[in-house]
Amino acid sequence: xxxxxxxxxxxxxxxxxxxxxxxxxxxxxxxxxxxxxxxxxxxxxxxxxxxxxxxxxxxxxxxxxxxxxxxxxxxxxxxxxxxxxxxxxxxxxxxxxxxxxxxxxxxxxxxxxxxxxxxxxxxxxxxxxxxxxxxxxxxxxxxxxxxxxxxxxxxxxxxxxxxxxxxxxxxxxxxxxxxxxxxxxxxxxxxxxxxxxxxxxxxxxxxxxxxxxxxxxxxxxxxxxxxxxxxxxxxxxxxxxxxxxxxxxxxxxxxxxxxxxxxxxxxxxxxxxxxxxxxxxxxxxxxxxxxxxxxxxxxxxxxxxxxxxxxxxxxxxxxxxxxxxxxxxxxxxxxxxxxxxxxxxxxxxxxxxxxxxxxxxxxxxxxxxxxxxxxxxxxxxxxxxxxxxxxxxxxxxxxxxxxxxxxxxxxxxxxxxxxx
Numbered sequence: 001x002x003x004x005x006x007x008x009x010x011x012x013x014x015x016x017x018x019x020x021x022x023x024x025x026x027x028x029x030x031x032x033x034x035x036x037x038x039x040x041x042x043x044x045x046x047x048x049x050x051x052x053x054x055x056x057x058x059x060x061x062x063x064x065x066x067x068x069x070x071x072x073x074x075x076x077x078x079x080x081x082x083x084x085x086x087x088x089x090x091x092x093x094x095x096x097x098x099x100x101x102x103x104x105x106x107x108x109x110x111x112x113x114x115x116x117x118x119x120x121x122x123x124x125x126x127x128x129x130x131x132x133x134x135x136x137x138x139x140x141x142x143x144x145x146x147x148x149x150x151x152x153x154x155x156x157x158x159x160x161x162x163x164x165x166x167x168x169x170x171x172x173x174x175x176x177x178x179x180x181x182x183x184x185x186x187x188x189x190x191x192x193x194x195x196x197x198x199x200x201x202x203x204x205x206x207x208x209x210x211x212x213x214x215x216x217x218x219x220x221x222x223x224x225x226x227x228x229x230x231x232x233x234x235x236x237x238x239x240x241x242x243x244x245x246x247x248x249x250x251x252x253x254x255x256x257x258x259x260x261x262x263x264x265x266x267x268x269x270x271x272x273x274x275x276x277x278x279x280x281x282x283x284x285x286x287x288x289x290x291x292x293x294x295x296x297x298x299x300x301x302x303x304x305x306x307x308x309x310x311x312x313x314x315x316x317x318x319x320x321x322x323x324x325x326x327x328x329x330x331x332x333x334x335x336x337x338x339x340x341x342x343x344x345x346x347x348x349x350x351x352x353x354x355x356x357x358x359x360x361x362x363x364x365x366x367x368x369x370x371x372x373x374x375x376x377x378x379x380x381x382x383x384x385x386x387x388x389x390x391x392x393x394x395x396x397x398x399x400x401x402x403x404x405x406x407x408x409x410x411x412x413x414x415x416x417x418x419x420x
Contacts, residue, residue, distance in 0.1 A: 021064040021400035021407070024118035024163040025357060029226050030271050031319050033361035033401040039419040040364075040376055040387045049405065049416040050091030056082065058115030059355070060163075062409055064088060064402040065121045068140060071397075071409065072128060074114035078105030081114060081130050083138065088402070091416060095143045100134040100150070112159035116222075118398075120164045120171070127171055127188065131160025135173070137191060147191035155179040161222030161267060167236075167249050170194055176221035176240050183225070183238055183247060195252035201243045201259060218242070221282070222267040230272070230293045237277055239266035244279060244291070256295040258304060260287070268317040268357070274339055276305055278325060280312050288312045288327070290342060306342030311335035317357035317398075319365065321379050328354045328367050334377070346383045350375045357398040368395040372410060391415065 018035040025031045039047045058073040069086040081100040086093050108114055120127045125146065129135040132155075136148040154177040162174035170185040181199040186192065203219060223239035227249050236249040241264045246255040266282035276290045288308040295303045311333045319326040324345060325337050332352045336345040352369030359366045364386060365377040372391040378384040393410035400407040405418035 052091040061118040072115040078114040108159035118163040197252035370394040
């Protein structure tokens with residue numbers, strides 16, 4: 001059992017098939033790809049296989065399965081919610097239709113969009129969500145809606161951001177709003193609720209005047225869960241406001257909780273390795289935490305192995321490669337820390353602002369900025385830039401990789417970038 005557990009928690013022991021990118025952050029949700037032969041250089045006139053304009057607004061990442069690429073978009077006012085399917089080889093739009101009308105859209109922060117959650121796709125089906133505005137399963141051959149849910153209520157306050165995760169017969173989802181905070185599992189075949197669990201933290205912090213302070217942003221989160229088998233039990237690692245949780249993905253039972261009451265709006269996807277769970281805690285008092293696995297109940301004091309406070313991102317997720325963690329801060333500071341100790345290995349400013357999560361592929365680290373720059377780094381204990389590239393519009397959506405190509409969504413277009 002110990003050997004099996006060590007294998008399951010060891011990073012980079014086995015990467016994943018490069019042909020599909022089925023969810024936010026790729027095949028295993030960690031930003032890793034085993035793709036080879038990716039281009040290190042590109043521009044608007046170099047190594048572009050196709051470039052397709054995408055109407056309206058959306059920061060959802062593209063997902064790639066077989067010969068299709070899927071993504072979502074939405075009108076600026078949130079009244080019209082769209083889903084698009086493109087031909088992977090040509091970039092031609094195969095289907096573009098309005099999935100939902102919203103009569104009274106919720107408020108959305110100007111930085112966010114109504115179409116920020118990334119779809120999840122598998123053979124024959126793609127699962128689309130816009131948070132409480134609507135979730136649906138679509139047949140990828142006929143483009144017919146198999147089921148939809150529009151009855152899940154949550155005030156997203158700044159807009160939705162959490163992406164769905166496929167696990168066995170379920171679709172796992174987060175709803176962390178200003179009014180309610182819960183996680184749930186839907187039957188992926190029917191859309192019916194299998195379980196729903198309320199966040200257990202009480203939010204009863206008081207401000208300097210003795211009044212409740214946990215309102216609005218302080219209750220929000222935008223994170224996507226990660227499901228792993230740890231020491232023989234399946235765990236759904238889930239970041240909320242003021243706490244990180246582990247749940248039994250089959251029942252929704254809370255297994256453990258780490259409280260960080262000063263943080264809110266957690267937006268990243270956790271990663272696991274070396275017997276620990278790693279995650280940035282979110283806005284306000286953001287830190288990078290390493291939490292030892294195997295806990296039960298409230299484990300803040302007993303299982304937090306180390307904390308890092310400098311250069312920690314609010315929005316981009318982190319990368320774990322072998323025994324090093326790489327991250328890009330929102331304001332363009334790249335950092336590398338030792339995964340076992342939390343000690344800083346290097347830190348360098350590469351410029352720009354960042355929302356997209358980086359990826360590790362073809363033995364390289366790739367960082368995508370909001371002004372359209374991609375910085376390519378060599379992994380290791382020495383900071384080394386391999387290349388820089390620039391496209392006309394910036395990246396807020398995280399990249400996808402399939403075959404030998406990047407599928408990059410900018411503010412206005414979807415690109416397929418591949419060595420010609």
